[in-house]
Amino acid sequence: MVLKKRVDYRFNGFRIPVIPKGPRSARRRGHLKKAAEDGQACAFELLASLAGQLLQESESSACSNASEGNHQPVFSQGVIEQDRQDEVKPLKTEEIHQGSSIESTFKTEVASQNSTQKPLPHARADCSVGHISVYDNSDTWEKVEANVKTETFDWDNKFRNYTNRLEAPENFRESRDGKIKKGFIHELEVGSSCFQGSALADKCGLKDQLDLYVSPTLIDSKSNVKSTFHRKSFPSSSFPKHGSSIKLGFRDDDENFLRCEKVCTKSKAYRSPRRIAHRRIRNRMSSKYWKVAPKLKDCELSRSDLGAPHYHKRKTYYGFERSQHNSIVKRRKFFDRVSGVTSDGGFSSESVSNSPQKGMDGDKPSSSAKLHIPKDPHVKLSIKSVRIPELYVEVPETATVGSLKRTVMEAVMAILGSGVHVGVLLQGKKVRDESRTLVQSGISCKENLDNLSFMLEPVSLQASPTLCVADPSSQCETSEPTRVPETPVLDSGMTDTLRDTSLLTNPGNLIESNHESISSPTDTIVDKVTPDSRALVAVPASAEALAVVPVSQKSKRAEFVQRRTRRPFSVSEVEALVHAVEELGTGRWRDVKLRAFENADHRTYVDLKDKWKTLVHTATISPQQRRGEPVPQELLDRVLAAHALWSQHQTKQHGKHQAGPGALKISETSAERPCVC
DNA sequence: CTTAGGG
DNA sequence: CCCTAAG
Incomplete structure (x- = not known):
């Protein structure tokens, strides 16, 4: 039986593209500061301008009138300068593209500049602790710094797997006057770039860079201060607690996401649930470079896939030999079935809701509770989730649930990995004119807000990541083969089962996980499901579909070092x-x-x-x-x-x-x- | 590599 | 299932 299930997950954030090091001419308005790091490993330079940008955009658009003539950032410490030209900035300057799109660019740079030190080709890989500097995009563009600590590879499932979390407990903010104010940044997450925008090759080459995710979020008035960038220019009195707040983070879904509102310092939640995975990886990595280098894993894996010797027999269970899966995941046109989607309610009112008004200051017109209050020109949105295109996957009946999970994840990551933009939909229609204000677009009225939704769309249909695998010269040196997750689909049933005729005679066993399979006859997507194709078969991508999945299924899979799929004894x-x-x-x-x-x-x-x-x-x-x-x-x-x-x-x-x-x-x-x- | 056990 | 200490 083929399992076809639309995968709907939430992506509560906007991806911020990684900006390659080197001459940065195209980027405007951003800055990079070198992380003054002590020799060792990591110093992170976090460039954040997007936050402000988002805010600005939404705000400016929201309040069309609120002419804030100058949105130009004022950089403190002279590190940053407003820059509109395309000139190459000083090394320490990172420029960020000031697009009007929701997608903003934040840049994070790992202390790649430990100049005096040897080049740290793998610095990123070993960043367990670092220093992060963030410039918030408030009117003052003050610098915010914090010592951060990254959690190690977190192998749980879903996106978090690729996220290194930077925590800036009780952060402080360094004002221009040198004073330090606390509580402006609560947490930051920096995702490893493994599957982000850049190609695998890039991943290998840009390991010193991190992607930063930014997601606008509704801020709880009480925790507001601590959990988000604070925009001073909008004192609470004039600026509703929320609205302009931006949360940095990456979440896979509501369940897993740690609300920033909560002060989670060393959030245990983010402690790698599966430390073993990490450990395992590390153990298997002879090269120190691989140490804590989730980012590079895929490369590594790729290598092994290319023919690097595998380990012992037993270990090979995790190897690719068994995973010659031909998994294919295709994405469907984003909207082709949106309207049809019901239960998942990805779109519609649920996606966007008005910000709660409670907790507002007394001086604040609590009445502003409704976005529509004329008095309050701000459109407050709480983006609970961003919908991504439907995913169709096909897996054999013998696939295990675990394999299904991985498959889905891979599909998801494939999408995210290719880079995405955010599309805005109002009442089901795509809002194409980005220059219009929210008011003009009708996004300011509550009625419409209920029908406002966001979706992810491909940044570029052409963008097809280069596979690290294909690039032998890549920096991903072959290190000791890491145990690769077994291919779910593949390995699970059939093959073995068929072989163990003497033991596995119980058919019931073979069907480990498809009970919940959903098969939709009408789907033409699955045209060929041969017993042999224990792969995911995706639907033909439509015109609007995202770029074709970067293939590297294997590579990606490699990224997932996890325990073997569970296989109950029959x-x-x-x-x-x-x-x-x-x-x-x-x-x-x-x-x-x-x-x-x-x-x-x-x-x-x-x-x-x-x-x-x-x-x-x-x-x-x-x-x-x-x-x-x-x-x-x-x-x-x-x-x-x-x-x-x-x-x-x-x-x-x-x-x-x-x-x-x-x-x-x-x-x-x-x-x-x-x-x- | 196997065992034996704890996790 | 994983991981490890011990043979």
Whole structure:
């Protein structure tokens, strides 16, 4: 069965393109400051102008009247200068494109300029702590700095995986006068650029740069100060608590996103749930460069994919050999089914809502609560989510849920990786004239706001990232092959299953995850689903579709170092295991493996040992407490019997005459004697 | 590489 | 399932 499901997720932020180092001529109005970093690893230079830009734009447009003649930033410390020319700026100057589009460019630069130091080609990779300087785009353009700490690769799932979080606990703000004010930046997230705009090759080459995501957000009046850039020019009195606030961050969805409103300093939430993954990666990386370099992983993987030797057999489970998936993910036209979408409610009112008014200051006209209040020219939006184009994926029935997740993620990342713009839709129609003000566009009236939505669209249909894989010369030196996640689809079922005919005879097992599959007959998307294609098949991209997925499925997959997909033992497997243990006893898992699971590559002797462990446990607890596919009591009984027998045997060391083996079907072949078999 | 156990 | 300390 093919699973076709529209993937709808939320992207609550705008992507800020990475700006390559080097001459920056095209960029305007931005600045880069070199991070004064101590030799070691990382200093981050965070260039932020977008925030202000967003604010400005929205504000200016919102208040068409509010003529703020000058939106030009005033840079403090002379580091930044308003620049409109295309000249190359001093090294320390980063310019940011001042587009009118929502997409703003923030630039983050890792201390690439540890000039005196050796070049830090991999500096980025090892940034665990850094210094970040941000210039907010308020009228004063004051510099905000903070020592930040990046969380290491967070392998949870979804986007967060690619996010390095920079935390600026109780940040402070350095005013021009040198005073430090606290609480303007609460947190910043810097995503690794692995899948962002730049091509993989770029990723390798621009490792010292980070992407910064900025998302406008509604600020809770109470936490406002701490969680966002504060625009001084708009004192709370004149500027509603929210509206102009900008939140930096990247979230995958509401669930996972940590609301900035909350003061999350070292947010445990962001602690890599799966530190192991990271650890694993690190362990496998002989090259120090790979250390904590999520960004480079894909390169690394790519390499391995290109033919680098793989590790041991067992390890290869994670390798590409098994993942010759032909996964294909295509994106559908963004809107082709928007209207049809219902339950997911990606669009429409839910996407945009008026900002809560509570918490407003007393002096503030609380009445302004409604965006529509004439008194308040500001349009307050709370963008709960940004919709992305529909994704269609196809996976074989035997795919595991885990593989499905990865597949979806890959699809998503593929989209994001190619760069996206934000489209604005009003009542379902795309608002194309970007020069118009919100008022002119009718985005200022509440009624319309309910129908305002945003969507991601391709930055460039042409933009097709270069695959690192294809570039042998890339900096991604081959390092010790990292364990690659097994290909979900691929590896999961079929192949192995078919092979383990002796064990996996239970069809039920093969269908690990498709119960929830949704198949829509009407979809023409899936035209060819051959049993062999354990890949995702996507729908033909439409004209407006995003650039074709950058292929590097494999590479990307590589990025996902994660644990093997879970594969519950089937009854038949359990039976085989029990039988083998009855004969061989516990403690000889390798033999058990050889005897009963020889062809089940995905079952290692450790797995068998673990399974036995759980079986014993399962047999011990009450049936009500058992979970998963029920194991016949008969088998459990045998488990207990064998367990008791062999435990005893083991204890006795030599008890040949024990009640042992013989009682079970083990014949005279006593425990000591390894069954030759 | 295997085991044995804890996580 | 993962990870590791121990043979």
